[in-house]
Amino acid sequence: MGELKRLLRSFGHAIEGIIYTIKTQRNMQIHVGVAFLALLLSWSLEIPWKHVLLVFFSILFVMILELVNTAIEATVDLITVEFHPLAKVAKDVAAGAVLLGAAWAVVVGFYVFFEPLMNVLRNLI
């Protein structure tokens, strides 16, 4: 198989993984929804591009963590469906990583949107 064909095939597998995660993981669906709203808000509030970039990378960061979390969950479920303390550790640690990433994104959200939103509210009153 040609090198390009091999490359395109692994690219396809990666896209399949992303689509699987969006279709099956409620948290990923929430991340996608929040991401869409945040980018829409950035556009409508005319947020400076450096801040939009910060928002964009924070969203990407959380989504990447969710993909890794889903991969770990699937691997653990493949190894055992029985209760196992190490299975619990693996899943809880992976979920903890997503939680920290989401907390970071919330902090960025406040930093970027709080003042512009307050200004809009002040102008309305």
Ligand SMILES: Nc1ncnc2c1ncn2[C@@H]1O[C@H](COP(=O)(O)OP(=O)(O)OP(=O)(O)O)[C@@H](O)[C@H]1O
């Ligand atoms: N085989 C197992 N052995 C021990 N504990 C487990 C096992 N499977 C799941 N758990 C515990 O249950 C929790 C939830 O696991 P589950 O596989 O249902 O993830 P989930 O609720 O689908 O997570 P998410 O909402 O992130 O997709 C884990 O974080 C872990 O504490």
